[in-house]
Amino acid sequence: MNQIVALALVLFAALLLLALTLRKRKSPAVFREIAAFARLRRAAGLAVEDGSRLHVSIGRGSLLSPRGAASLSALALLRQIGEQTSTSDRPPVVTSGDPAVAALSQDTLQAAYQSAGVTELFQPNSGRLAGLTPFSYAASAMDVARQDYVSTNVLVGDFGPEVGLLTEASERESATIIAAATDSAAQAILFASAAEPLVGEELFAAPAYVGADPAHRASLQAQDVMRWLLILGLFVMAALKMAGLP
Amino acid sequence: MKGKLVATVIAISVGLFILVGTLLPFPILVPMRLELLRWAVIISSAAVMVGIANLISVHFQKVRRREKNSIYSAVLILSMSFTLALGVVFGPNGEWTQALFEGIIFPVEASLMALLAVTLIYASVRLLRRRADLMSIVFVVTAALTIFASISLPFFGEIPLLGDVIGPWLTSTLAAGGARGLLLGVALGALTTGLRALFAFDRPFGGK
Structure with a gap:
């Protein structure tokens, strides 16, 4: 089970990184x-x-x-x-x-x-x-x-x-x-x-x-997206646990 | 140019193979993955020899140019040669080699550790003078509370409330939660950095 979750996470991160790197932006990302x-x-x-x-x-x-x-x-x-x-x-x-x-x-x-x-x-x-x-x-x-x-x-x-x-x-x-x-x-x-x-x-x-390498900037954006998803996941799991679900 | 391309292809192929072998439970991949890791360990051992040659070269040049404090470089080269000779003649577990480690290297590292403790106390004292903001105050107060919670006073023992309630709450709830948050962030950073190397966006092995 853990290996499947890890594989899904790696695949998602890889696709996100590729998509953000290859995307044509009109202006550079602002951090x-x-x-x-x-x-x-x-x-x-x-x-x-x-x-x-x-x-x-x-x-x-x-x-x-x-x-x-x-x-x-x-x-x-x-x-x-x-x-x-x-x-x-x-x-x-x-x-x-x-x-x-x-x-x-x-x-x-x-x-x-x-x-x-x-x-x-x-x-x-x-x-x-x-x-x-x-x-x-x-x-x-x-x-x-x-x-x-x-x-x-x-x-x-x-x-x-x-x-x-x-x-x-x-x-x-x-x-x-x-x-x-x-x-x-x-x-x-x-x-x-x-x-x-x-x-x-x-x-x-x-x-x-x-x-100003696009891959480095995309990598940072991918980290941000995954961090927010992780926070959301933690909240959902905490709520499920409080509701008594396994 | 061709060499760099070959290095990149080898690095990406091996990286992908190790990643797939770790994440997918195919029995055929396990021995191949372990074999590749054994090769990596052998190559790292060769890198140690290259690194030591580099270290000797840097210090030899300092001695040759008679740079400032080059006497320390001379001492380093002599002691390194002496230690190597002892290791070759008596073996790494020989009596003289062990005596060298226990009599010189361990005490020197222990004294650096002691120096570090003093340095940290000094840094903590100066923190509020250097950066008097809310986070620095929280840092110093938390460190002080944790230290006082872990000591026991003569005749009194643990400090009431601090030792049995506040201290454990600080370390097991606040500090553990914060550390997990930091670790999750570091893990995400490590994942994207690894993927950048795997996609050859970063190529420290091939000149990018």
Whole structure:
């Protein structure tokens, strides 16, 4: 029974995503303003203008686990940031705690540079593996956050409580922090330590807000539609239960 | 270009196969799905070697250029080589390898954990100064109530009302409900992100 429900949900989401992506719109979709994303767009622009560096930390979510979705979303965001800052004097540095994600971050950055027409500026070591355990990753990423010229730390992906050390290091350097995580403990820590925290599924909205890819925007709209259907379903089921129906 | 196309076709085919094998109960799909997952584990292990080579390369360049704090990079390369040598000679469960883990790595990670606790207390104290809005006040009051509800005072034991009524209600009703809401949102986000990769709208493996 559970598998049938899951299959129906996946099929519905797939059809909705395809329909919304391929639909011809007269005007682009308008989303509510999220302060953290406005700040991120501004930080990317400033990094190019003042020659500072962006540090993008994309967490430890292995692609072989359910947490890999956070890493995929962070890579999509990295693609957007990479394109916008590829012409900066100091290219963005990407740290991750999973080797496969680190390799993908290099590939993503290279694609962003190619897309911006500045392939010769790409440096393979801009995407690096910071550490294999949570705290070795945090310690290594803290070192990057403390480097000269890092003006903004973008911490988006799968983190645990160790993200608190990263925000602290960033704050000591007076750098801007944009942070989002899927883990509930990390979200609570980010709420207390980041100026503009992103909560819950806002992590998955990041590529749609920073770039203008129709698939990312459609994905966000599909999430909204499914969320409202889910809320409706929960109300109906609660009402049925209150009425004594099984 | 051709390589990217091949990578995309392989990634989409394997992704679809795993998804179908998970959702449809056809017995023939189960061993094939498990075999593909075994391949993925082997490839991830190879990725660990590539990642470590990348880590050494980054730190070696820092030492070579004599960058600021490059002494730490030198220490990292030396200790990594030493640990690798110990692992190769004595094996991962050898006495010396275990001593290294128990004597250095675990205590260092434990001290970082302790540092994290102090950092979090400091962050909570500064929260209201940084962002004095309704949600921050709710956050701090809830955290304080939960902490006081879980402690027991000398001679008195649990704090009356807080320990037996308000504390359990906060954690099992409000916090659990909120956490489920967040998890549902994250699950929907993960679903659409996965589908984007499956439809090749996002191709981190093939240059998009």
